[in-house]
Amino acid sequence: MSGLLALLDDVAAIVKLSAAQLDDIAAQASKAGAKAAGVVIDDAAVTPKYVTGLPAARELPIVWKIARASFFNKLVILLPAALLLDAFLPWLLTPLLMIGGAYLCFEGAEKVWHLIVPHKEHGPQQAETLDAAHLEEQRVKGAIKTDFILSAEIMTISLSQIDSDVFWIKLAALGAVAIGITALVYGAVALLVKADDAGLLMAKQGRLATTRQLGRAIVKAMPSVMVAIATIGTIAMLWVGGSIIVHGLHDLGWHLPYETIKHVAEDYGGTSGFVKWAITAGLDGLLGLVFGLLLIPVVTKGLVPVMGRLFPEKSPQPH
Numbered sequence: 001m002s003g004l005l006a007l008l009d010d011v012a013a014i015v016k017l018s019a020a021q022l023d024d025i026a027a028q029a030s031k032a033g034a035k036a037a038g039v040v041i042d043d044a045a046v047t048p049k050y051v052t053g054l055p056a057a058r059e060l061p062i063v064w065k066i067a068r069a070s071f072f073n074k075l076v077i078l079l080p081a082a083l084l085l086d087a088f089l090p091w092l093l094t095p096l097l098m099i100g101g102a103y104l105c106f107e108g109a110e111k112v113w114h115l116i117v118p119h120k121e122h123g124p125q126q127a128e129t130l131d132a133a134h135l136e137e138q139r140v141k142g143a144i145k146t147d148f149i150l151s152a153e154i155m156t157i158s159l160s161q162i163d164s165d166v167f168w169i170k171l172a173a174l175g176a177v178a179i180g181i182t183a184l185v186y187g188a189v190a191l192l193v194k195a196d197d198a199g200l201l202m203a204k205q206g207r208l209a210t211t212r213q214l215g216r217a218i219v220k221a222m223p224s225v226m227v228a229i230a231t232i233g234t235i236a237m238l239w240v241g242g243s244i245i246v247h248g249l250h251d252l253g254w255h256l257p258y259e260t261i262k263h264v265a266e267d268y269g270g271t272s273g274f275v276k277w278a279i280t281a282g283l284d285g286l287l288g289l290v291f292g293l294l295l296i297p298v299v300t301k302g303l304v305p306v307m308g309r310l311f312p313e314k315s316p317q318p319h
Helices: 002-035 037-051 056-088 090-116 124-129 132-161 167-205 209-252 256-269 273-310
Strands: none
Touching: 037 167, 056 090, 056 132, 056 167, 090 132, 090 209, 090 273, 132 167, 167 209, 209 256, 209 273, 256 273
């Protein structure tokens, strides 16, 4: 009897430990995913453009193709790469984060610059002469490339936010972030690309006047919703990118930007934690915008031409 009680006690201890570790995984995944919010919002804002102009019946299959590739990129390629990096070359994490942060600053600043200096759109709208199958193939390839870059940044940011040194907790937390964020992003994208169709259906076939009015309101609101999401995504990119640069410089030994922002937030934030956070985020975003604007000529006049000469068939094009 005493042996049975001891066994049950051991089982209870194991269950308790497992529950605590599951809580730890959930906490680590939540913290990591929250820090990658800027990239997540941008991912959700960017992806719908890849189904613009294609038959409505192909919208959800295309979103699923991109989502499936995103799951593969995060779980099969980027997650093992991130864990190997953390195990054998941890000193590379800060420089890689800063490169990703610079990318976010550049992307966000470029969008702001294009609002100030209008430009012709390149990409999906140019391919009107292609047949639907070829156009779909091009769109999917372009979306997967964009998603891979954003996914790499999400996984790197997430890894940097995990405090635990236990390998399997890191593995589980990163896996949870990869699955959760991908499901969230592409679930939101699917809702966004079909919202106008649903609204149109409600407006035409709704049995109640309220349903028809709601449908018309949805159709009318969707362009503004997409603009709002894109705007939030741009602000989030500049904030997250600027924050990564500031913290990276601090970790590498240049403390002035970090300390200056910290002191300003403390001096003007009073006792409100939210106000301090808002000041910090705003200054991080402003620094991200300035840094990104400085990067625009470097990328467009330097990096793009060089890449064009080295890899003419794969050269990156400025947006």
